[in-house]
Amino acid sequence: MPISTKTFNEQAIRGIARLTEQANAYQEQIATGKKDLRPSQDPVAAARLASVKDLEADVGRFTDNIGAAKTRLGLADTVLESVQTIMIRANELAIQAANGTNSQLDRQAIRAEIDQLRESMIGLANTADDRGQALFGGFVMRDTPFVKDRTGAVTYAGDSGQSAVLAADGLMLATGISGADAFMRVETPTGPVSVFDIFASLSAALDTADEAETSMSLSGGRARLEVATGRDPQLHAFTITGPLGSARISAELVAGATDALVDAINATSQATGLQATADTNTQAVILTAQGGGTISFRDYHIAGMRVATTPITTGMTITPLDGQNVASGPGRILADADHEIGKSIGMIQSGIEHLALQRARIGANYNAADIQSEALARKALVVAETRAGIEDADMAEVISKLQSLLVNRDAAQQVFAKLSQQSLFDFLR
Amino acid sequence: MPGLFDIASSGIQAYREALAVTGQNIANINTEGYRRRGVDLSEISASQNDVTTIADQTGLGVRVAGISRAFDSFISGRARDAGSDFSQAEAFKASLDSLESALAPGDYDIGYFLNGFFDGLNGVAQAPADLAARTVALTQGNALAKGFVQLSQDLDALRETIWQQATHVTRDLNGLLVTLRNTQNQLIASGSANGASNAILDARDQTISEISALVGVSVAAAQSGAATVTLGRSGNGPVLGTPTVAGSLQLRRDEDRLVFLAGQAPGLTETQQVSSGRLAGLSEAYRSVTQAMGALDALAARLANEFNSVHGKGIDLEGKVGKALFSADGVSISQSATNLGRFTASATAPDVLAQMAGETRFSYSAKDAAWISFDGDGRATKHPPGMIAIGAVRINVTGTPADGDEFTLRAEIGAAAQMRFLIDRPQAFAAAGLLTSEADITNTGRATIDTAAIAPPAMTGLSDLTQLLRDDLSTLSATALRQNGVLGVIPPNVSAVDFASMGRQDTVRFALTDAQTNNVATLSLMLKTATQPNGALFDFDLRPFQTFANDQPGADAQDLARLLNAGTLTTQNGTRMADLGLFAAGSAGNLTLAAASSTGAILSGSISGQGPSINGNVSNGLSEVSNLQIFTRDGRQIAGTPLDQTEVVGYLTEANGFLPEAEYRADFLNGNGGIGYRGLEIVRRTTTGAAVLSFSGVGIAPNLQVGAAALVPRNPAGTLSLAIGDETEAIAIPAKYSAALIAERINATTADTGIRADAATRLALSDFHDGTVQFTLEAQNETPVEISANITGGSLDNLLSAINARSQETGVMASLGVGDDRLVLISDRGDDIVLSAITSSGGTFRATAVTATAALAGTSATLAGNTDVTTLRLGGDVTLRGSSPFALSWQGENTQSAADPFADGLMSRNLDPAGRWQDIAFHLTEGLDTSEADPAGLAATAAATRLSLTLAGLNGTPALSAEITSATLNDIRSERVAEAMAAALRSQGMVPALSGLPLGGNRPADGTTVQILLGEKSYGLTMAAGDIVVSGPEAGRITAFFDDNNTLRVAATGGTLSGQILRLSPDTPAADAATFGLGVAGATATLGGRPVAIPSSPDIFSLTAAINQTDTALEFAWDGTIPTQINHPTITGLRLDIRADGTGISAQIVMTHESGISDFRLRPSVDAVALGLISANADVTLGAMGLRITATGSTPPALTAQATSLVAERLSLRGLPDEELIVIATGSGARRIAASFGQDQVSTRPAAAFAVHVIDAPARRVEIIDRATGHSLATRTLAEDGTFNAYGMRFALDGPLETGDRFYVRENQNGTGDARNALALFALGERNARTGLGGFGAEFATLVTNTGAETRSATIAQSAAEARRDAAVELEAEYSGVNLDDEAARLLEQQQAYQALARVLRTAGELLDTLLNAIS
Known part of the structure; x- marks a missing residue:
């Protein structure tokens, strides 16, 4: 039985509309160049696309992070290089100053330059990066990490935080070194010292070279030692040489009490031939050599002192005495061995080595950043290709599909036109 | 055809x-x-x-x-069903298309915003101190929150559209159902089936077909041509249409779905038969959209929670802990549709609504002019109009509501629509980690430290003391514990605790029947007394109670106890219960008596009356008291007495709740050094007080030397040994150490003894002459400072300020001593005080070492007298203080510590450094020091606390002491106790009085005032209404009245210790005084003595008095007979009056106006005492908190104290840290403990600041120090990998260690460049498989993909339904079409x-x- 004309017409019209709809979809793909990746169209591709997009975002972030890290590392290296240059200059100056032919005036001139160099070093240590963040503050980035206190000593207001950026999932890339590592802990034979203290020590040693000595030798066989020390117990140690030989003396002293020193010297009398007595009135120690002779002192070390200071607050005043215990010459100050310029030279050289080491650390981080950024560039390429593979429309395919669709639609339209024209009524004339 | x-x-x-x-x-x-x-x-x-x-x-x-x-019911039925299915699929698919495009609108979906926010976080992590990066992140956070809100709104709008559609469809359907009924009616009317009009049938079929497009129906045709249309395919659904009936379908929305009600109105019932047709499609779509919204809300809530939790673990740019970052909570208000009034209501809510009830309905009551709220349980609360507060939510209602208007407040917790980004300033991003750790810059080792918070150790599982003990600090609530050892723990949430450890009193308990109670006659008690250790019998006459019981029906033993305690019932000779230190408690059936004296005071007791006598049940007391010891789990003792080595080994075990690493330390025992463990406030009071001992560097005596030239410190080297119990601690002291350094050495080595050493140097300079005094002063300073001052008119003010001006350098503070004639110099660090180059132009002065009470100690030295004495050096004293007795051996001298009841005792003392006064405060506690009666009559406590003060006599006079007992006090506050104590002390002294000139008939006019001085205190006598009103600092201290002759009589009736007369204040105008009869001839001042025995054959009484401020010797001669009056031989108007009776005499010093004496103070002397004229070198007044003893002469008063109490040990701890504390009882005492607890809900997290000290590098031992207090909190040995756990943190030390290295861990305050928390936030971008946190983008993508898949299947379903419908329609068209x-x-x-x-x-x-x- 034939279907009704109405239904026939309706079905034909619906069929053509469907074809047009499909053609529109193809047309859109051609216009945008992308596939229709709505989840309802292709859930698998849509999900893959979402994860590829995430990956792409990650790669972008990591690349950006590495860029920032490289900027900071580069800057830090430049700063440390400048500091190194300053240290090298200071080394030259110190060697020059150590020459015994210098007058106090010459030393003061050198000292002025050393002080100037120290100032510029503080400035360098407080360098900020392109975003105004301190380079060497650890986690303290908004203030200047190196602060000069009232006494001129440089204290570190930063911390030992290690700033880092994410360079890949789970891979942290250091973006610098903390100020504590960079400047505050130069390893020296007597313990860690900051580069600023090294300079201050050199400066103090230059300043006090005229009034204090780090080793002393006096003839006449008698001497008075007056110790300047604080209220809190402090360990003083020095090597003393008498007619019989040398001994290392070590005594814990407090202001006004020299008993420990007397006991320590007398304990080594056998070895040195030196006898100590305390002056009951003045708290001074009278040193007597058996049968006269030379008494000499060296390697004076006061616990807690790592660098030279000016003015000298702790030390020993040594006065030669005659037979009646009356001063036979001017008293001279025996200062901590840190006051020796040679000691400062040693510390500066340690500092230069320390900076080289820190630069190497930065360099290693920079290299790591380089390697990582190359890896990321490759990854970015792969990700972009993957994304294109998922979402880009295959033009040839889409166009040919559209072509055949259009042909189909035209045919359908023509057939319908033809068919609907013809009915038996055409024959009723 | x-x-x-x-x-x-x-x-x-x-x-x-x-x-x-x-x-x-x-x-x-x-x-x-x-x-x-x-x-x-x-x-x-x-x-x-x-x-x-x-x-x-x-x-x-x-x-x-x-x-x-051409009609076939089968064919058209199929076509109809297929059409129904198609409509359903079409409607569903169309809605899902919309849902999909709402969730994934091209590139800008939630995933896009999330990515943006994580970009922002990455930027912050990259440059944490950069505000620009933070601002970007802030913007992106806002965008993300808005994205959620937008999407939520889109989805809500979509759901609303679906709802609207469904409503329209339902309305159309109901219209069609009416049409159907009408059509069917016509059918019936037009006759039989065959006769029915085809057109009507067509119309009917057409209507049914239209209905079926909206909702699937079944049709049953009847013979008559009429059809019965039912809902659903089953044919059993609710009837929608018959020829006579038009059914109806109605729609309602529930939480997450559409609900259909079918039948004939109004009897509609819910139906599940809507399974096809457009309505079914819409219903399905509604559910899908709701599900998507639920998933979005869940995502938003999770995102907010996880971000907030991570953000809260960080520190922002300003050093504050991160606040919440997102909130998905909010409130909404919906007004009822039936409201008549015009008003608006808006609500503001806090960022996070953790615990808010779901819905609150508000209804306006015009009668009350108030809004009534009804919470979920229907409880009503009334609120005045305007601002309404519900919890933390504030509702602002404006406009004029009508009666019965309603609105509903709904808490939306975890709703995407409420999503907000809470941070509004870029600084508020908490990018930095909570803790920072670093090595000390001066470390010699190269180790680095890393710290992370971990879970704290598991709880001890010991019994919770808040459960074990009653929360009541009272003797009656004390729990008697079965054995010594660990009692339990103070749980972490307790922030304050009070403990009392006490003995047991003797008690006797009687069980009485009602009849026995009403007929009691005698209470016989055999008591042990001081004079009769074998017992004395006391018979209390109880017969008056019988009368009482007759008058008062229902009287029981409680009344009996009350009458006994009140002293109404006494023994034959009037002895009351209180006199014997007894206290009674009673109730119906029971009477209990307790005796204050805790050692066998009650031997037996019986009650007689009607019938046989009733013997009481005696329970013996115990005076020994257990010691309470409180520890941290790391073995640090917080309170108690120090443990010896055996006890340490015995108690510090894991079974007792200690950590395996626990190590005993007592260096902050009982708040040693002023501050308790981790800053807690601790007060431990014992009746005996702490053990105290003082010594100086050269021995026990003070260490003063003078000489011509530089003086060196004298202290020889030696070993100081401290013996506590069986243990001895030896401490080497090098030569010439100052007291400050000695104290430091002792403190460094007494960590496990709980003994604290404090040093101070105190020097008194006195006997100055006018002129210039000069010396150099050296103490803390190493360079002596020069002091120079003029002394004029005996005033030392210039010298005082000259010394104090240099206090910053020297550490020496000077103050003006008693009598204003001396200076007391104190170095409270204990540095030697050195005076050199001493000169004085006016003459010599003296120097003496003084004690803490400014009493002179040791010999004094004369300075500036000659060139031999130009230098002085005084070494300080070291004072040791501990909670248990100890002995000291030093420089060949052995000394025992002495208990000082003022040190951690029931009395405390505050000393003026210069000895001018001493303030005494009393620390008694309600419930511990007061009498207590058990309401059930089964237990009683008699107040047993006794406090006594003794003032040492001067010049050979006996000491004056006074004792008060808590039983006699109604109020035990310190100021009230002080009043009682002051009265007891004063009553031993003389009574000063003034009498005026008789005034005849003329009393002073109202308002006239004179000021009378008693000591330094001024009292005003003011006329008011013809009588005298006394005003002054102490009420009742002065009495004043006019006697019969109108003579003014003023007296300090309570007595005074100062020996000073009452005197007219110089501030009172003479004319005013004269109107009172004072300051004129005829006025006299007297000092009335106490009755004494007749002095044995005396002849001359030598007295000393400060007359008008000048010490004057006074002699009164007496020749054997008792005179009534002795006039002073030289001073006219001064006399001694004596009144004698048979046994003794009473003396009185009288001075008339003529004597010219305006001020008179009798100094203590043996002769004065013999006459009963008793005075001391001190005055007693009341201060703000207690008693003040003021020196009246040049010698500071010497005061000693004694206390006894049932409660021997009291502990009060405030600000307890958030950790379990272990409580142990030791000793052989009664183990009776009472406690009260304060629970602190708001936990105030103590700022974490720890230091890690390497104490032994080879053994890898470290100590954790609280940096705020310097207290050692725990000792640990490093594990193989350099880690150790303590205080809920894992510490990791990496690298070579050196002994003495220090590491610091603190809260990050200034870590502006620290990005650790920003990285933790960033890590939420990816889902963490272990914790399940993060991965919001992926979750959203899953949501979209799920919706996509659903859409896709809906599309396919639609195509299938379309094909089926086409086929059916074709078939029908073949059959019925033209x-x-x-x-x-x-x-x-x-x-x-x-x-x-x-x-x-x-x-x-x-x-x-x-x-x-x-x-x-």
């Missing part, structure tokens, strides 16, 4: 009609619901056959039997028949014509 004509004519008619039907078919070719009609022709046959006639067989022609409709070709053919056919019939008619005509022609 029919004719051909008839046949043809019937044929023509029939075919004309058939043609018309065909025409109708063609005409209706496009009519919806039209079914092809067919003409049923039938032959007209003869029907008149009968038995006799055979009808003509030709027939009579044709007729139209009926016009049939096909033009068919119709054309039919038309031709019918036309031909018609033409043929016309021909037949014509033939018939021709036949007739032929016939007619034949006829004609």
Whole structure:
């Protein structure tokens, strides 16, 4: 039985509309160049696309992070290089100053330059990066990490935080070194010292070279030692040489009490031939050599002192005495061995080595950043290709599909036109 | 017989009609619901056959039997169902398309915003101190929150659209149902089934078909042509339509779905039969959208929670802990649709609504002019109009509501629509980690430290003391514990605790029946007394109680106890219970008596009356008291007495709750050094007080030396040994150490003894002469400072300020001592005080070492007298203080510590450094020091605390002491105790009085005032209403009145210790004084003595008095007989009056106006005491908190104290840290403990600041130090990997260690460049498989993909339904539709028949014509 004309017409019209709809979809793909990746169209591709997009975002972030890290590392290296240059200059100056032919005036001139160099070093240590963040503050980035206190000593207001950026999932890339590592802990034979203290020590040693000595030798066989020390117990140690030989003396002293020193010297009398007595009135120690002779002192070390200071607050005043215990010459100050310029030279050289080491650390981080950024560039390429593979429309395919669709639609339209024209009524004339 | 004509004519008619039907078919070719009609022709046959006639067989022609409709119920049923399915799929798919495009609107979905936010976080992590990066992140955070809100709103709008559609569809449906009923009615009306009009049937079918597009139905056709339409496919659903009934469908929304109600209004019932049709599609779509919204809300809530939790673990740029970052909580207000008034309500809520009830309904009551709220449980609360507060939510209602208007407040917790980004300043991003750790810059080792918070160790599982002990600090609530050892733990949430450890009193308990109670006659008690250790019998006469019980029905033993305690019932000679230190408690059936003296005071007791006497049950007391010891789990003792080594080994075990690493330390025991463990406030009081001992560097005596030149410190080297219990601690002290350094050495080595050493150097300089005093001063300073000052008129003010001006350098503070004639110099660090180059132009002065009370100690030295003494050096004293007794051996001298009741005792003392005064405060506690009665009469405590003060006598006079007992005090606050103590002390001294000139009839006018001085305190006498009103610092201290002669009488009736007369204040104008009769001839001042025995044969009494501030010797001679009056030989008007009675005398010093004495102070002396004229070198006054003892002479008063109490040990701890503390009882005491607890809900997290000290590098031992207090908190040995756990943190030390290295861990305050928390936030971008946190983008993508998949399957379902519908429609069209070709053919056919019939008619005509022609 034939279907009704109405239904026939309706079905034909619906069929053509469907074809047009499909053609529109193809047309859109051609216009945008992308596939229709709505989840309802292709859930698998849509999900893959979402994860590829995430990956792409990650790669972008990591690349950006590495860029920032490289900027900071580069800057830090430049700063440390400048500091190194300053240290090298200071080394030259110190060697020059150590020459015994210098007058106090010459030393003061050198000292002025050393002080100037120290100032510029503080400035360098407080360098900020392109975003105004301190380079060497650890986690303290908004203030200047190196602060000069009232006494001129440089204290570190930063911390030992290690700033880092994410360079890949789970891979942290250091973006610098903390100020504590960079400047505050130069390893020296007597313990860690900051580069600023090294300079201050050199400066103090230059300043006090005229009034204090780090080793002393006096003839006449008698001497008075007056110790300047604080209220809190402090360990003083020095090597003393008498007619019989040398001994290392070590005594814990407090202001006004020299008993420990007397006991320590007398304990080594056998070895040195030196006898100590305390002056009951003045708290001074009278040193007597058996049968006269030379008494000499060296390697004076006061616990807690790592660098030279000016003015000298702790030390020993040594006065030669005659037979009646009356001063036979001017008293001279025996200062901590840190006051020796040679000691400062040693510390500066340690500092230069320390900076080289820190630069190497930065360099290693920079290299790591380089390697990582190359890896990321490759990854970015792969990700972009993957994304294109998922979402880009295959033009040839889409166009040919559209072509055949259009042909189909035209045919359908023509057939319908033809068919609907013809009915038996055409024959009723 | 029919004719051909008839046949043809019937044929023509029939075919004309058939043609018309065909025409109708063609005409209706496009009519919806039209079914092809067919003409049923039938032959007209003869029907008149009968038995006799055979009808003509030709027939009579044709007729139209009926016009049939091409209808098949099966086919059209299928078409209808397929149509229903299709509508459903179409509606569903269309909505899902919208849902998908809402969730994934191209590139800008939630995933996009999330990515943006994580970009921002990455930027912050990259440059944490950079505000620009933070601002970007802030913007992106806001965008993300807005994205959520936007999407949520889109989805809500979509759901609303679906709801609207469904409502419209339902309305249409209900309209169609009415149409259906009407159509069916017509059907019935138009007659039988066959007779029904095809057009109406078409209309009916069409209506049903339209209905089925909206909702799937079943149709059951009845014979009559009427159909019954039911909802759903089953045919059993609710009836929607019959010829008489129009059913109805209604719609309601529930939480997450649409609910359909079907039937005939109003009896609608919920139905599940809506399973196809457009409505079903919409319903499904509604549920899908709701699900998507739920998933989005869950995502938003999770995102907010996880971000907030991570953010809260960080520190922002300003050093504050991160606040919440997102909030997905909020409130919404919906007004009722039936409101009549015009008002608006808006609500503000806090960022996070953790615990808010779901819904609160508000209804306006015009009567109350208030809004009434009803919470979930229907509880009503009234709120005044305006601002309404519900929890933390504030609702602002404006406008004028009408009575009964309603609105609903709904808490939306975890809703995407409420999503907000809470940070509004870039600084507020908490990018930095909570803790920072670093190595000390001066470390010699190279180890680095890393710290992370971990879970704290598991709880001890020991019994919780808050459960074990009653939360009541009272002797009656004390719990007697079964054994010594660990009692339990103070749980972490307790922030304050009070403990009391006490002995047990003797008690005697009687069980009495009511009858016995009402007939008691005698209470006999055998008590042990001081004079009768074997017992003395006390019979209390209880018969008055019988009378009382008769008058007061219902009187019971409680009243008996009350009357006994009140002293109403006494023994025959009037002894009261209180006099014996007894206290009674009673109730119906029980009477208990307790004795304050805790050692066997009650030997036996019985009550007699009616019947046999009742023997009491005596329970013996115990005076020994257990010691309470409180520890941290790391073995640090917080409170108690130090443990010895055996006890340490015995107690510090894991079984007792200690950590395996626990190590005993007592260096902050009982708040040693002023501050308890981690800053807690601790007060431990014992009746005996702490053990105290003082010594100096050269021995026990003070260490003063003078000389001509530089003086060196004298202290020799030596070993100091401290013995506590069985243990001895040896401490080496190098030579010439100052007291400060000695104290430091002791403190460094007494960590496990709980002994604290403090050093101080105190020097008194006195006996100055006017002139210039100069010296250099050296103490803390290393360079001596020069001091120079002029002394004029004996005033030391210049010297005082000259010394104090240099205090910053020297550490020496000077203060003006007693009598203003001396300076006391104190170095509270204990540095040696060195004075050198001493000169004084006016003459010598003296120096003496003084004690803490400024009493002179040791010999004094004269300075500046000659060139031999130009230098002075005083070494300080070291004072040791511990909670248990100890002994010291130093420089060959052995000393025992002495208990000082002022040190951690029931009294405390505050000393003026210069000895001018001492303030005493009393620390008694309600419940511990007061009498207590158990309401059940089964237990009682008699107040047993006794406090006594003794003031040492001067110049050989006996000491004065006073004792008070807590039983006599109604109020035990310190100031009240001080009043009682002051009264007890003063009553031993003389009574100063003033009497005026008799005034005759003229009293002073109202308002006239004189000021009278008692010591330094001024009292005003003011006339008011003709009488005197006394005002002054202490009420009742002064009495004043006019006697019968109108003579003014003023007296300090309570007595005074100062020996000073009452005197007129110099501030009072003489004229005013004169109106009172004072300051004029006839006025006298007296000092009344106490009665004493007659002095044995004395002759001369030598007294000393400061007369007008000058010490003057006074002699009164007496020649054997007792005189009544002795006039002073030289001072006119000064006399001694003596009144004698048989046994003794009372003396009184009298001075008249003529004597010229305006001030008189009798100094203590043996002779004065002999006359009963008793005074001390101190005055007693009341201060703000207690008693003040003021020095009145040049010697500071020497005060000692003693206390006894049932409660021997009291501990009060405030600000306890958030950790378990272990409580142990030691000793052989009564183990009776009472406690009260304060629970602190708001946990105030102590700022974490720890230091890690390497104490032994080779052994890898470290100590954790609290940096705020410097307390050692724990000791640990590093694990193989350098880690250790303590205080809820894991510490990791990496690298070589050196002893003495220090590491610091603190809260990050200034870590502006720290990005650790920003990285932790960033890590939420990816889902962490271990914790399940993060991965919001992926979760959202899953949501979108799920929706996509659903959409996709809906599309496929729609296509399938469409195909099925097309097929069904095709089938129906084949059957019922109009096909033009068919119709054309039919038309031709019918036309031909018609033409043929016309021909037949014509033939018939021709036949007739032929016939007619034949006829004609």
